[in-house]
Amino acid sequence: xxxxxxxxxxxxxxxxxxxxxxxxxxxxxxxxxxxxxxxxxxxxxxxxxxxxxxxxxxxxxxxxxxxxxxxxxxxxxxxxxxxxxxxxxxxxxxxxxxxxxxxxxxxxxxxxxxxxxxxxxxxxxxxxxxxxxxxxxxxxxxxxxxxxxxxxxxxxxxxxxxxxxxxxxxxxxxxxxxxxxxxxxxxxxxxxxxxxxxxxxxxxxxxxxxxxxxxxxxxxxxxxxxxxxxxxxxxxxxxxxxxxxxxxxxxxxxxxxxxxxxxxxxxxxxxxxxxxxxxxxxxxxxxxxxxxxxxxxxxxxxxxxxxxxxxxxxxxxxxxxxxxxxxxxxxxxxxxxx
Ligand code: IMP
Ligand code: MG
Numbered sequence: 459x460x461x462x463x464x465x466x467x468x469x470x471x472x473x474x475x476x477x478x479x480x481x482x483x484x485x486x487x488x489x490x491x492x493x494x495x496x497x498x499x500x501x502x503x504x505x506x507x508x509x510x511x512x513x514x515x516x517x518x519x520x521x522x523x524x525x526x527x528x529x530x531x532x533x534x535x536x537x538x539x540x541x542x543x544x545x546x547x548x549x550x551x552x553x554x555x556x557x558x559x560x561x562x563x564x565x566x567x568x569x570x571x572x573x574x575x576x577x578x579x580x581x582x583x584x585x586x587x588x589x590x591x592x593x594x595x596x597x598x599x600x601x602x603x604x605x606x607x608x609x610x611x612x613x614x615x616x617x618x619x620x621x622x623x624x625x626x627x628x629x630x631x632x633x634x635x636x637x638x639x640x641x642x643x644x645x646x647x648x649x650x651x652x653x654x655x656x657x658x659x660x661x662x663x664x665x666x667x668x669x670x671x672x673x674x675x676x677x678x679x680x681x682x683x684x685x686x687x688x689x690x691x692x693x694x695x696x697x698x699x700x701x702x703x704x705x706x707x708x709x710x711x712x713x714x715x716x717x718x719x720x721x722x723x724x725x726x727x728x729x730x731x732x733x734x735x736x737x738x739x740x741x742x743x744x745x746x747x748x749x750x751x752x753x754x755x756x757x758x759x760x761x762x763x764x765x766x767x768x769x770x771x772x773x774x775x776x777x778x779x780x781x782x783x784x785x786x787x788x789x790x791x792x793x794x795x796x
Contacts, residue, residue: 460627460663461486461670463735464654465634466725468681470703470712471674472737474500474516476776477630478783480672481517487625488524488617489517492660493632494650495532495560495588497581499706500632503781510706512583514541514551515630519783526613529554530650530660532588534565535603554613554662555601558592560584578646579683581707586649614662621667631657635725646685654729670795672776673731675722677742677762680712689715700741717762719769726770733795734770736763737778740785749779752787 461480465471477500481489496512503509504519511518513533515525525547527533533553542548564584574580591597600606620627633652636642640651650656654671658664681687682705696702696714703712740747743759752760755777763774775795777787790796 459624459669460621460629460667461672462629462631462654462657462668463672463674464631464652464657464729466673466675466729466734467634467679467721468636468687469498469632469634470680470682470705471634471676472778473630473632473674474502474511475737475778475781475783476672476674476735477516477628478502478504478519479776479778479786479788480628481520481523482783483788484626484628485520486517486523486628487620488526488627489515489520489630490526490528490613490617490627490661491515491531491630491632492528492657493531493630493652494648495558495583495585496534496537497583497585497648497707498632501706501781502783504783506782508781509545511541511545512707513538514545514547517628517630518545518547518551523550524616525551526611526616526661527551527553527557528613528661529556530656532558532560532585533600534560534584535605551609552611552613552616553600553606553609555599555610557600558588559598559600559603560588561598564588564591577684579685583707589649617661617663618667629657629661629663635728636721638728641728643685646683654731670733671729671731672733672735673725673729674735674737675725677717677736677738679715679718679721681715682708682710682712687713687715688718688720691715722766722770726772731772733775733790734766734772735776735778736766736774739777740779746779748785750785750787752777752789752792755787
């Protein structure tokens with residue numbers, strides 16, 4: 459069974475947490491990462507330890523999963539090696555032969571670009587400059603880098619083979635729907651499309667192979683960098699409400715807005731999810747922190763979940779009530795989805 463996990467807002471909705479939970483519960487043979495590259499930051503908290511990952515799939519917590527990075531993704535080798543050590547995943551993490559390589563010159567170029575840094579609010583991780591070089595067909599790919607030789611594989615081949623054997627596979631997206639180069643708030647976007655279709659293409663999987671698309675949305679909306687944000691709440695007010703967050707990659711304070719149905723409806727249209735995952739419910743409803751069953755949720759929290767389901771017509775099958783992988787309400791069985 460193939461499950462694709464993508465973000466319905468501007469990134470940072472907690473995909474890392476959802477993918478880490480799914481990896482432990484569904485025991486996938488493969489967790490593959492699509493998306494842009496090290497501009498993404500996914501946070502995984504497992505047995506009290508926090509991992510901030512920019513390259514390695516968040517499913518690393520399931521020790522038997524093969525961890526793959528698709529041909530459409532960008533890798534900055536020094537960061538990749540650092541995360542392989544951090545997660546102790548040597549021997550089960552692989553890149554596609556044709557995964558694009560970010561070099562120091564790409565990072566330096568972006569850091570010097572006031573258009574990217576000031577106007578767009580880029581993470582300046584070299585992703586955009588590397589994408590441009592890829593389009594011009596001058597970017598190096600993984601098979602040209604000798605230090606990467608033992609990490610190379612045919613990612614598309616591995617995933618499709620595993621699906622032929624009816625094994626579970628998770629594809630993890632990065633960034634968020636409205637940071638998509640095509641469908642987002644251009645020009646305040648990242649350097650690639652990051653909707654579900656592109657995430658599949660990044661790892662070499664055709665649309666007919668997909669069984670479930672899980673769209674991850676947070677109980678409020680955040681955005682880092684420049685660009686429009688509907689109903690943005692002033693920083694002071696957000697702070698009072700306990701909604702301030704610090705960005706994983708850049709350390710910037712995230713801008714905040716209330717939960718937004720317009721964004722959700724459009725994200726549903728663009729990604730065709732079969733299920734929704736709702737994260738950080740405990741931030742809106744602190745009394746529900748750490749809960750693991752739907753029936754135990756407060757009346758207010760349940761009303762919020764129902765308001766989403768009634769409006770969108772898609773089940774909220776997974777609810778996150780805390781940063782730990784285990785602080786999760788998994789309703790898939792009770793809803794007849796598995
Ligand atoms: P870039 O992709 O680093 O050039 O950044 C372009 C825009 O996308 C900036 O507003 C970044 O803050 C935002 N962005 C890129 N990656 C992420 C992410 O993983 N989470 C949230 N925002 C991101
Ligand atoms: Mg993030």
